[in-house]
Amino acid sequence: MIFQKLGELLAVFGPLSFLTVGGGQSIVSDIHRQSVAVHAWMDDGEFLDLFALSRITPGPGSLLVTLVGWHVAGFTGALLASAAIFLPCSVLVYGLARLWARFQHTPWIRAIEAGLVPVAAGMILAASATLLRAAEGGPWAWSVAAASTLALMFTRINAFLVLGLGGGVFWLALG
């Protein structure tokens, strides 16, 4: 029984490892479908709890997979599901990085690196704007975000302190 569940975890998350393109949000809907409808590991409410938890946990958002594994098959499930989602794509990217290093000083690689900078800039700005749009607290969220941006750009303030201050402001204002 436990081996069957572990096998299911591998079969679900191994292939998803290659589909996590663009922010990880793309696979959340499929994790939901597989966990609730296909394998009946949990119901909708349990899935949403795990999702919320994965958002407030430090580290990669993809740790949702770890939590699903933990829910399905305990600690072994958590480790196995994590390995299944992180390992296959990591090996692929490692291969790419090796290839990159070999051709590092060729004109094409330099063109690719220079050409990707403005694309990355647009992506980061869009991600920031999306986070702001989704943030709870309205004007409070925008003010805290603006203040933390300025503090990080113009001072050498510890970033962790900035987050603590953000939490503190919300606690005093809205708690």
Add this chain to the structure above:
Amino acid sequence: MNNDNETSPRPVPSLAAIFTAFSKIGLTSFGGGLSGWMMREFVLRRAWITEEEFLSGLALAQSFPGVNVVNLAIWIGFRLRGGPGAAMGALGIVVPPMFVAIGLAALFSQLKESHTLHVVLAGVAAAAVGLSLQTGIRAARRAARQIVPLLVMTLTFIALFLLKLPLLWVVAAMAPLSIGIAWLRLRKAGASA
């Protein structure tokens, strides 16, 4: 290795230092925007890699399959210390937060009822936007030095944020365009030099 022609020698951190640095990023980054944390830590504070390397690595990490931040950790780790560096980067960013996630899941039934906790976390998330925005503004200043990269950046932003097009399509359209233009510019610069 063909790195002999690198002009400025860069610090080469130990494997333990790489693991510790990525663990720190993994454990202290809440509310998304891990790439902002990485940029602050590895480009600005430690100067392990250049801003240009970081940004091109970021765009690549996001457009290739796989968990983006893990891709980026592998990328940076590999550039610092080859294969073992890549492994330390990936393990550092995944494993310690994984144990925290499991621990929090075990405590979750008590945590989820608290209104105060929810409000504080929303504040932390708002402040975390600053990290992402700081990285974006720095990258934008680099891109805005010439008109074409500025246009590419603006179009990418509009496509993603306003039109909400899938990232994969946007990168698949903008990256080849931008790389082609950079190629022409580099060739022209090479010819006139």
